[in-house]
Amino acid sequence: MNGSDIIFYLLAAMTLVCGLLSVTTRQIFRAAIYLLFALIGVAGIYFWMEYEFIAAVQIVVYVGGIVVLIIFSIFLTQQAGEKMPRQRLDRKIFAALAVFCGFALTMVQVYKQVYYTSDAPAQTATVANIGKKMLNVNEEGYALPFEVISMLLLAAMVGCIVIAMRQKPDEQTAQPTEKTN
Amino acid sequence: MFVIKYIKEVWTAVRSLLKGMKRTLYYFTHHKEIITQQYPDNRDTLVLPERFKGEVVMPHDENNEHRCTGCQACELACPNGTIKVIFKNDLTPEGKKKKAIDKLVYHLELCTMCNLCIEACPSDAIKMAQTFEHSVFDRNQLTKILNKPGSKIMEGVE
Amino acid sequence: MWSFSGIANNIHTWLGEHFNATWTMIIEMVIAGVAVIGLFALLGLVLVIMERKVSAWMQIRLGPNRVGPKGIFQSLADTLKLLVKEGMTPDGADKLLFNVAPFIAMIVAMLLLAPIAFASNFQLWDLNIGVLYVSAVSSIMVISILMAGWASNNKYSLMGAMRSGAQIVSYELSAGLSVLAVVVMCGSLQMSEIIESQRNGWWIFKGHIPMLIAFITFIIAVTAETNRAPFDLAEAESELTAGFHTEYSGMKFALFFLAEYVNVFIVCAIGATLFLGGWMPLHIGNWEGFNHAMDYIPSSLWFFGKTFFLIFVIMWFRWTFPRLRIDQLLNLEWKYLLPISMINLLVVTAMAILGWHF
Numbered sequence: 001m002n003g004s005d006i007i008f009y010l011l012a013a014m015t016l017v018c019g020l021l022s023v024t025t026r027q028i029f030r031a032a033i034y035l036l037f038a039l040i041g042v043a044g045i046y047f048w049m050e051y052e053f054i055a056a057v058q059i060v061v062y063v064g065g066i067v068v069l070i071i072f073s074i075f076l077t078q079q080a081g082e083k084m085p086r087q088r089l090d091r092k093i094f095a096a097l098a099v100f101c102g103f104a105l106t107m108v109q110v111y112k113q114v115y116y117t118s119d120a121p122a123q124t125a126t127v128a129n130i131g132k133k134m135l136n137v138n139e140e141g142y143a144l145p146f147e148v149i150s151m152l153l154l155a156a157m158v159g160c161i162v163i164a165m166r167q168k169p170d171e172q173t174a175q176p177t178e179k180t181n
Numbered sequence: 182m183f184v185i186k187y188i189k190e191v192w193t194a195v196r197s198l199l200k201g202m203k204r205t206l207y208y209f210t211h212h213k214e215i216i217t218q219q220y221p222d223n224r225d226t227l228v229l230p231e232r233f234k235g236e237v238v239m240p241h242d243e244n245n246e247h248r249c250t251g252c253q254a255c256e257l258a259c260p261n262g263t264i265k266v267i268f269k270n271d272l273t274p275e276g277k278k279k280k281a282i283d284k285l286v287y288h289l290e291l292c293t294m295c296n297l298c299i300e301a302c303p304s305d306a307i308k309m310a311q312t313f314e315h316s317v318f319d320r321n322q323l324t325k326i327l328n329k330p331g332s333k334i335m336e337g338v339e
Numbered sequence: 340m341w342s343f344s345g346i347a348n349n350i351h352t353w354l355g356e357h358f359n360a361t362w363t364m365i366i367e368m369v370i371a372g373v374a375v376i377g378l379f380a381l382l383g384l385v386l387v388i389m390e391r392k393v394s395a396w397m398q399i400r401l402g403p404n405r406v407g408p409k410g411i412f413q414s415l416a417d418t419l420k421l422l423v424k425e426g427m428t429p430d431g432a433d434k435l436l437f438n439v440a441p442f443i444a445m446i447v448a449m450l451l452l453a454p455i456a457f458a459s460n461f462q463l464w465d466l467n468i469g470v471l472y473v474s475a476v477s478s479i480m481v482i483s484i485l486m487a488g489w490a491s492n493n494k495y496s497l498m499g500a501m502r503s504g505a506q507i508v509s510y511e512l513s514a515g516l517s518v519l520a521v522v523v524m525c526g527s528l529q530m531s532e533i534i535e536s537q538r539n540g541w542w543i544f545k546g547h548i549p550m551l552i553a554f555i556t557f558i559i560a561v562t563a564e565t566n567r568a569p570f571d572l573a574e575a576e577s578e579l580t581a582g583f584h585t586e587y588s589g590m591k592f593a594l595f596f597l598a599e600y601v602n603v604f605i606v607c608a609i610g611a612t613l614f615l616g617g618w619m620p621l622h623i624g625n626w627e628g629f630n631h632a633m634d635y636i637p638s639s640l641w642f643f644g645k646t647f648f649l650i651f652v653i654m655w656f657r658w659t660f661p662r663l664r665i666d667q668l669l670n671l672e673w674k675y676l677l678p679i680s681m682i683n684l685l686v687v688t689a690m691a692i693l694g695w696h697f
Contacts, residue, residue: 003361029489033436036482052468056475064478068508071485075501126467127528191675198660205397205659217401 008048015041026083029074036067051125234294234309237264237287239327246335247328249306251282258301263291271333281334289315290323304338343639344460371463375452379445379601386600387414389647390654397658418593426589429492436490441587441594443483448601450476454530455608458618458639462530469530470522473609474515477564480602481507484566484573484583487595491586499582502665503573507564509672514560516680520546520553520687521613524696534617539624541616545696549686554614556680561606562653563668565599569660570668607649611642615649618642 015038022034039062046055087095123129137143208214218227241247256264269283285307299308307327317323350370354363388403388411395402403410428434454469456462466472481504488500522528524546525536536542543550563570574582584595611617618638622630663671690696 003364027433030433030436033482033486040479052466052472056468056471059475060471060478063482064475064508064511068478068481068485068504071482071489072501072504075485075489075497127471128526191679201659202655205655208399209393209396209655212396215396215399215401217399219401 004048008045011041011044011048014038015045026086028084029071032067032070032074035070036063039063039067053125053127053130229311229313233311233313234296235311235313236289236294236309236315236325237292237298237307237327238310239285239307241329241332242335245329245332247306247332248304248335248338249282249285249328250304250334250338251280252303254301254303255298255307258297260295260297261291261293263288264298282328285327287325287327288323289325290320306338342461342637343458347461375449375463378452379449379597382604383597383600384414384418386604386650387417389650390600390657393651393654394658397655421589421593421596424589426587426591429586431492432586433490433492436486437586438591440483440487440490441591441598443486444480444598445594447476447479447483448598448605451602451605455605456530456534456612456617457642458637461618461639465529465531467527467529470518470528470533470609470613473605474511474518477602477605478507478511483598487587488583491583493586495579495581495585496583499573499575499579499585503566503583505665506566506570506572506668509669510560510563510570510676513556513672513676513680514564516677516684517553517557517560518609518613520550520680520684523684523687523691524550526691530612530617534612534619537616537619537622539622541614541619541621543614546687546690547696549683549690550614552679552683553687554610556676556683557610557614558649558652559671559676561610562656563672565602565606565653567599567603567653568657569662571657571662572665572668575662603650603653604646607653608642608646610649611645615645616641617645 018034018038018041022031022038025031025034039058043055043058043063046052046058133140134142134146220227239247239249251266251268253266256266265284265286265288266282267284267286268280271279271281294309296309315323351363351367354366358366391413392402392410394400403413406412406416428437451473453464454462454466454472456465484503484507485500488496488498488503491497521533521542524542525533527533527536537545539545543554546553566573572582573579574584579585584592587595616622618641620630620633620636620638620641622633
């Protein structure tokens with residue numbers, strides 16, 4: 001076992017332990033923080049694999065975006081520091097069962113998958129290469145999925161604006177000039 | 182229209198911010214503008230502003246004479262009872278009785294340096310001094326008698 | 340002539356002669372860690388005294404002048420005071436998160452130092468996503484503030500944390516867009532390549548007006564991101580006591596304080612690297628003689644000079660402008676900075692394609 005392995009096992013242990021804690025803790029804010037550390041652990045594994053771009057995107061999107069969003073919604077809705085009620089036993093059992101089934105399914109798929117070794121030269125994951133792949137319209141490019149995903153984001157954005165702009169019926173007549181300034 | 186108004190807004194904002202920054206940069210580079218007084222160090226050369234008011238005093242001339250007639254205008258003018266005038270009867274050279282001040286008691290601990298007594302005084306008997314190191318260990322020392330012992334009123338002040 | 344890269348190379352060769360590869364790496368890591376911590380301590384001391392002196396002079400005051408000659412040891416005395424003070428944890432606080440939060444602030448600041456080039460060939464980690472790494476890792480910063488605000492179990496802390504969260508998340512956009520302007524121009528995210536692309540002139544000169552706009556939006560956005568006045572709503576003394584660090588005392592408070600100053604240093608270093616050429620001396624096009632003369636000034640001096648100039652500018656903002664209200668703050672970002680930097684990015688892209696830069 002060399003240094004690289006040790007780092008991998010440390011990161012994996014951090015991810016797993018934090019993931020487990022985030023579902024078992026009874027304080028919702030702590031759950032969010034444990035989730036954050038689990039996601040950072042995943043980003044660390046990406047760094048360990050030298051996929052820096054994906055690691056950075058993982059941090060930007062999940063840590064800087066989603067976890068902050070979760071924390072904000074906790075701040076705005078929950079009572080400070082109160083413990084959540086203990087879950088019923090049957091719920092716990094079914095949740096554990098569901099998790100186990102999902103895990104088993106994934107592992108079965110992983111073990112059934114036959115991995116081929118390729119003779120093609122390895123491509124380095126530099127930003128330039130990723131960008132070229134992402135916007136390439138040829139057979140090897142990912143322009144179409146990229147655009148489809150951006151359509152999804154656009155739809156989400158339009159939805160946000162619609163929700164934010166929805167006014168009560170009586171307000172519409174009261175403040176018609178609001179949009180112009 | 183909208184775009185022109187927008188650009189104009191940004192431009193005026195940037196200009197006014199730069200104006201403020203120019204001022205602070207001027208102060209940053211011109212250290213002789215510094216107004217801090219390093220008080221205990223510069224005690225000997227300290228120059229107080231002309232209108233600084235420290236405490237009420239009663240000036241006496243070389244014959245130990247003051248200008249206070251005991252009219253009580255200051256006592257009435259004082260908003261918080263800082264000044265008390267205590268009288269005695271003096272004999273004039275002709276043998277007549279004359280009212281004069283025995284003590285003009287001044288409570289520095291009550292005084293707010295509002296200057297109303299000085300403005301009320303018809304004969305300019307009291308004025309504001311520029312002393313300010315008033316701290317003492319016993320507050321009785323803050324009750325002062327403004328006229329010196331044995332002083333009397335100046336000739337010709339009615 | 341000595342240089343940082345020379346020292347680093349000497350250490351590396353000396354270690355290589357005496358130890359095997361693994362031990363060399365471990366020892367080098369330890370040296371780098373100690374150097375980073377030393378830099379942190381030094382930066383904390385220097386920046387605090389600098390801030391106090393700059394603020395004093397801008398407000399026509401004298402500033403600290405008792406401890407040491409001209410008061411230069413004032414921050415040392417302050418640090419000593421903070422070290423010996425008791426670090427208290429409030430009774431109602433979430434003790435774990437309360438105690439972890441300042442360390443996260445510190446760790447994030449340390450991680451951010453990795454891709455910064457302090458001198459030519461002197462960089463901890465020249466990874467190929469340098470700029471993206473910085474903006475990614477700096478977004479963890481907000482978590483430590485939110486943690487501190489929540490765990491303190493204090494309404495002022497919570498308010499401060501929420502304000503600061505909203506502020507950091509929204510100003511990250513325009514900071515990112517103005518960083519992208521430089522990335523578009525030189526076509527790389529790697530710090531060393533960005534610096535190398537400025538060999539014939541810094542981007543702020545080569546990219547003229549659009550780059551200047553990008554630079555200004557960058558400076559404004561990073562001032563907001565580091566929670567400094569006029570954007571210090573997170574700790575607005577007059578409204579929120581001290582914001583998210585109201586309940587902190589002693590060394591835990593000092594860590595937040597230090598992290599704030601180190602973050603200022605880091606964003607200024609990034610700004611200097613992107614717009615002012617990092618350690619690259621002032622070069623003008625093909626004036627060989629002039630460029631050669633400039634090369635005699637050591638590269639580390641150029642880097643620290645530019646960085647401290649930007650730090651001075653940010654301090655200058657702080658001691659000139661009054662604090663914004665929360666609605667003004669969000670207006671500034673969403674109605675002015677973001678549209679301006681988006682249009683600016685389009686202009687920069689057109690410039691890069693058409694070659695309208697020097």
